[in-house]
Amino acid sequence: MTRNTKTALTATAAALLAAGVTLTTTASGWTLPTWLQNKAPSSAPATGDGPARLTPTAAAVAAVTAPAAPVAPLPPGQTPNYRAIVQTQGPAVVGITVAGLHKASNNASGNDDGEGAGSAAMPGLENDPFFRFFRGVPGLRMQPRSAQPFRGQGSGFIISTDGLILTNAHVVREAKQVTVKLSDRREFSAQVLGSDPATDIAVLKVDAKNLPTVQLGDPKQVQVGDYVLAIGSPYGFEQSASQGIVSAKGRSLPGDSNVVPFIQTDAAVNPGNSGGPLFDAAGRVVGVNAQIYSQSGGFQGLAFSIPIDVALKIKDQIVAHGKVEHARLGVTLQDLSAPLASSFGLEAPDGALVSSVVPGSAAAKAGLKAGDVITAIDGEPVRVAGDVSSRVGLARPGDKLRLELWRDKTRLNETVPLGRADKDVQEASAAPQGGQLGLALRPLERQELRSAGLDRGLLVERVTGPAQLAGVQPGDVLLALNGKPVDNVEQVREALKSKPASVALLVARDGQQIFVPVRLG
Structure with missing residues (x-):
């Protein structure tokens, strides 16, 4: 699932969530009836034990295997040649269908209000904030059983003639079968070389040669107001193109890991567009379409794309090592x-304020303190906290960053060797602490309590599921649960043992205390 300023978007997150607005991925968890899929009948059945392939005409094969011609640069003030972009780059955009078996949860059959409907179509999303998007989709309500089949749809694009394809990680999550369909209706079974949930990027490989490829661009050259074009398979309608402009750059999304500095656009993106390319006015890919904000479940003018340079960094690690390592x-x-x-003596509110330092971390070893303001990284100015999160998250463990700090009205420089973001350790620590709340909590240090003006509380380090859906944010301090003060994680566990349908959390945020109701049942 934004960074004009993270402040502006984060400040509205709770209000958006309360109004029913959710951040959704754009992979479709269902397929259209055959008569709506605009499919031409195959002239020859698949043969052999290999992946099924439709037999295209010779002219169609020649058209898609020819090298993509570049689109002429756009003169100032003129509308892009969208027709040329679709004709030259569209053949390298693919549709992706996935299938597999998903272990059912206890509420897989759904509640009376539709909660849980569609869990078979979108595996693993029972406690995911994106899950509500799929409530009420016809035909997706399943009865509980040990394993349920699921099918899903998405998009992708070819980046090498020998069959490397980029898409979203959530498109292929838990998939056992992945099929790639080209614009000439050839179909290939695809291997998932690897995926990275932190950036939502996955790399696929098909066994083919001389495939058409997209042109790659530089997202740093794209500015707010520039024209963009999205191509994908929304709701299964293949090779659909939609145009718009860049609405903002460097977006940090509420509740997201903040590793990705998203490109925000108003180009229409819907379920099934996930993993498809975002083109600039010259027909070069500058982003991977990933998420939308929606109150209805469909497009409402807010779409978010992963910058292509981020995607390529992840691709390089996956191809070289089969996995991705992020720094911390x-x-x-x-x-x-x-x-x-x-109050800190700064002339402008630019920079990232350090509110706490994890003991034993790279920051602690380098001497960073709560109250420090990170104003630059390797000489590049830091405007918002997301600038630091994305820069660190895309670095490798062991990389060194030169931080410019503002401390006690004095500028300092610290070189920090980054640590490793161990996903297994993070999830292991998060799972038992918040229970079904979806919170990773830790007690505040004395210095942190003094800095925050508090005498007790638990710091929210990570938030998912119901708590995230209710608007709780990383960095909040949990003060009380159902009116009872909490000083340690065990008190939270004890309060949840009775499995209440809902709880009221008292949290401190930006010097204020607010109650946040969280529905659990």
């Missing part, structure tokens, strides 16, 4: 407001 600094960051900047 070990701090909790927040954006600066004008009053906060003034």
Whole structure:
């Protein structure tokens, strides 16, 4: 699932969630009837034990295997040649269908309000904030059983003539069978070389040669207001093109890992567009379409794409090592407001405020302290906290970053060797602490309590599921649960033992205390 400023978007997150607005991935968990899929009948059946392939005409094969011609640069003030972009780059855009078996949860049959419907179509999303998007989709309500079949749809694009394809990680999550369909209706079985949930990028490989490829661009050259074009398979309608402009760059999404500095656009993106390319006005891929904000489940003017340079960094690691390693600094960051900047002696609210430092982390070893403001990384200015999160998250463990800090109205420079973001350790620590709440909590250090002006509380380090859906954010301090003060994680576990249908959390955020109702049942 945004970074004009993270402050602006994060500040509205709770209100959006309360209004029913959710951040959704754009992979479709269902397929259209055959008569709506615009499919031409195959002239010859598949033969042999290999992947099924439709037999295209010779002219169609020649058209898609020819090298993509570049699209002429756009003169200032003129509309892009969308027809040329679709004709030259569209053949390298593919449709992706996935299938597999998903272990059913206890509520797989759904509740009266539709909660849980569609779990078979989108595996693993029972406690995912994106899951509500799929409530009420006809035909997706399943009865509980040990394993349920699921099918899903998405998009992708070919980046090498020998069959490397980029798509979203959530498109192929838990998939046992992945099929790639080209614009000339050839179909190939695809191997998932690897995927990275942190950035939502996956790399596929098909056994083919001389495939058409897209042209790759530089997202740093794209500016707000520039024309863009999205091509994909929304709701299974293959090779659908939609145009718009870049609405914002460097977006940090509420509740997201903040590793990705998203490109925000108003190009229409819907379920099934996930993993498809976002083209600039010259027909070069600058992003991978991934998420939308929606109150209805369909497109409402807010779409988010992963910059292609981010995707290519992840691709390189997957191809070389079969996995992705992310670095970790070990701090909790927040954006600066004008009053906060003034109180720290800064002229403008630019920078990332360190609200806490994880003991034993790379930041702690380098001497970072709560109250430090990171104003630059390797000489590049930091405007919002997401700038630091994305830069660190895309680095490799062991990489060194030169941080410019503002401490006690003095500028300092620290070189920090980054640690390793161990996903297994993070999930293991998060799972038992918040129970079905979806919270990873830890007690605050004395210095942190003093800095926050609190005498107790548990720091929210990570949030998923019901708590995230209710608007709880990383960096919040949990003060009480159902009116009872909490000083340690065990008190939270004890309060959840009775499996209440809902709880009221008292959290401290930005110097204020608010109650957040969280529905659990």
